[in-house]
Amino acid sequence: MDVAREQSEALKEDNLLKAAGKDDATDKKALFPARRSTGRIFERKGQKIEMQIMDAESRSPSSADMLPHRYQVEIAPLQAVILNDEQIFIFRRIVINQQIFRQGFILQVRAFLRHLAATHFKDQPMAKYAGLHLAVMDREGAGPSFFSGVSAAHPKFSLERRFPAPFGFLQAVLTCQEIPRTAGRSTLNTMMILFGAVLLTGLLAIYRSARAEVELSKRRSDFVSSVTHELKTPLTNIRMYIEMLEQGIARSPEREQEYFRILGSETTRLSRLINNVMEISRLEKKQRHLTFSTGRFKDVIEKVEAVMQENIRQEGFVLKTELADMEPFAYDAEVMIQVLINLIENSLKFGKNSDRREISITVREESGNIVIRVSDNGPGIPRHALKKVFDDFYRVEGALTRSTGGTGIGLALVQKFVAAMGGTVSASNNAGPGCTISISLPRNSEKGYTA
Structure with missing residues (x-):
């Protein structure tokens, strides 16, 4: 049986060598080392292995044959050789004491x-x-x-x-061809839809943010031009009336007093413009400190009337006030005077062409809050701009806006001051002509708040 097995294995080796194009004794020895040699690994160093190999057929070895023999062995990674369309030889290269052997198998x-x-x-x-x-x-x-x-x-x-x-x-x-409609696919589709929605929302947010930055940059640029123009107008008027007084054009004391009143009005207007620019800068840097004191709002109305009386008279307007009886509350008087002056100037500026030149201020308590409303009979505010008018440097586009000028910081300053006092401000158009700016302030505000 051993002889038959040996002959069968030898025949397989010869067939493999012929298929690979190698049939000499050297190739046979290299591809198929002696099958009767066995051994065991006792030390590994990298890819080199020292082995003890003994003849398995030695039945009664001598003491000399029993001594171990040391070999340097190197084993390469497995490789593949395509023999033909039906067979592939998978083998690895083994080097024992600088002699090359190949060990492998045939893959059908x-x-x-x-x-x-x-x-x-x-x-x-x-x-x-x-x-x-x-x-x-x-x-x-x-x-x-x-x-x-x-x-x-x-x-x-x-x-x-x-x-x-x-x-x-x-x-x-x-x-x-197509993923079947299963619960897993439904979940996958839902996840893809959610992912797409989140991605689109993120892209939309980035687009809106970039667009807002561009618009703000444009408004800042327009603001610089507007401030230059607004500063130039009162300075020109002041210079003109001073020259008229110097040249004696005012031939009567009454005319001189009129010129002096105009000079005072233009100087106050210039001062308010500069003050508005400085105030909005301080608010943005959170350097504006508010001082709250408890008092009646009637004092604020009286001071506003005294400051704006000349401007209102020159423009042919009438200022009406209506204050309900209520308990004193805490507010920053200086800030509220500035807020109301900005709103009145806004009404004067845009209501010049109104048939009825009237501005009304009402103050009453509603649901525990102090509500102040300033109404006019001007052209009103376009519906799309009712919320934007309080943005920094925003100006409604239109022929009236271009002709009246303005810096775009008046209503923005109002909104920042009201927010600093813990209140809210909104704009709405009247049933008839004009619009109303509504301010709601809490009765108990935090004193010493820094905007």
């Missing part, structure tokens, strides 16, 4: 491909709607192949991968 290609598909794909749920194509790839292109699963003429999904060494010759392609 088609049986191997069928085994891979049957073991790792055929019984999987994916095989019901996807297809797996396994193929041997050599230098000349595709070789033997095997397909398992559902074929798709025009697949919507395709995934191609190469196996790692020593099976780098093997390529796997997974194709799918």
Whole structure:
């Protein structure tokens, strides 16, 4: 039986060598080392291994034969050689004391491909709607192949991968026509929709932020031009009336007094403009300190009337006030005077062409808050700009705005001051002509608040 087995193994070796184109004794010795040599590893150093090898057939070895022999062994990684369309030789190179040997096995290609598909794909749920194509790839292109699963003429999904060494010759392609409608797919679709919604929302937020920055930059640029113009107008008037007084054009004491009143009004206007610019700068830097004191709002109204009386008279307007009886409350008197002056100046500026030149201020208590409303009979505010008018440097586009001028900080300053006192401000158009600015302040505000 041993002789028959030896002959059978020798015949297999000869056939393999002929298939690989190697049939001499040297190649045979290199490819197939002696099968009757066995051994055990007793020390490993990197890729080199020292081994003790003894003759397995020695029945009664002598003491000299029993002494261990040391060998330097180097083992290379597994490699593959395509012999033909049906067979692939998987082997590794072994060097023992500078002698080269090869150890390996023959792989039957088609049986191997069928085994891979049957073991790792055929019984999987994916095989019901996807297809797996396994193929041997050599230098000349595709070789033997095997397909398992559902074929798709025009697949919507395709995934191609190469196996790692020593099976780098093997390529796997997974194709799918359509993912079935299952609970998993519904979850996946929902996640994709949510992801898309989040992505679009983020992009929209970035776009709006960038657009807001561009608009703010443009408004700042317009603000510089507007401030230059607004400063130039009162300075020109002041210079003109001073020259008229110097040249004696005012021939009567009454006319001189009129000129002096105009000079005082223009000087006050210039001072308020500069003060507004400085105030909004301090508010942005949070350097504006508010001082609250308890008092009646009637004192604020009287001071506002005294300051704005000349301007209101020159523009031909009438200021009406209505104050309800209520208990004193805490507020910053200086800030509230500035807020009301800004609102009155806004009404004077845009109500010049009104048939009825009237500005009204009402103060009453509603739901525990102090509500102050300033109304006029001007052109009103476009609906789309009712909330934007309180933004920094915002000016409503239109012929009236271009003709009246303005810096775009008056209402923005009002909003910042009211917010600093813990209140809110809003704009609305009247049922008839004009608009109303409503301010709501809490009765008990925090004293010493820094805006």
